[in-house]
Amino acid sequence: MRVLKFAILGLLEQDKMTGYDIAAAFKGALGQFWSAKHSQIYPELKKLVVEELIAFETVIQGEKLEKKLYSLTAKGTAELMDWIQRVEAVNVSNKDEFMLKTYFIAAMDKQEAQQLFSNQLNSRQRKLEKLEQILTELEAEQKAPIHFSSPEFGHYLVLTRAIEREKGYIQWLERSLALME
Template identity: 40%
Template sequence: MAQRNILQFIILGLVTDQPRTGYELTKAFDNDIGEFWSAQHSQIYPQLKTLEAKGWLTHTEEITGEKLNRKRYAATKSGKAALNDWLTAASEPVSGAKDEFVLKLYFIHDQTDARLKPMLTTQLIWHEQRRDHLRKQLATKFPNGADALDFGHFLILEHALHREEEYCQWLQAALAQLPGGMTN
């Protein structure tokens, strides 16, 4: 099955929420969207041109400083309709992710392999840091729990936090199964 261009819909969603510059879109991926989807500057700017050529985006020019012009993008009526169609369409369930670490584990057959403990420990540290970051994000953005005006964002952070907590538990259990357990 052909992979859909999800980035175009993320951009449409972001500029539908509020008109944004390319820089502001990049920052959105560094912050909130980056919790569950990534895109680089080199992907975002060409996509803006493509969406504008489709008639899904329009822009206004702003002057900042003495000479700098920047474009602020907003969704057009047809862009909002495309976003709505995408939001309404069924999403295929994700059955697996491209996790290089898990792939590497697949090729290690011996429980006593010296590479296992450092690999598992490194992953555990990374996932604990990620879990802690998500806890802070959830507490900062939603100090009173779910927010009816931004419920989707709340659910995403909650899901990401549960995923990281589960990953940490799995890694701790894996380390405990090594000869000598987690203390080795």
């Protein structure tokens, strides 16, 4: 399944965007849980145009710079809604380089293992701090408490899940380090 396709359709459901805007979204809030590079985004945009799920208009910026401003078509909206409402099996990511290193921990001496886990703990703590800062800013931007009809409700849900994930990872790292003592 082309999940990037649905990420782009979802972004365009929110607003018209250029390819640059879409790439920037993957560096922002969306990048907290999904990633895509320019080299993936632009070919996908071409496919979506051919499939008539999105359309574009050429706009002029400045004196000569032409940009494509993409928007969702009715067919694209229908496909996005089908995907959103589809019940999927639980998807567990199978690629975690740190877990792979952990699996082979017997190849390390105790100090190397403790250093590996300490480094990961520090990284996860910094990530948690950043996520909590983003949540604080998101809540401060809202004029009322965040609820289902808030435009940022989806971002809020994903962000609070990411915070809980990092807290759990940090607890596991701390318990693991204690076992290494």
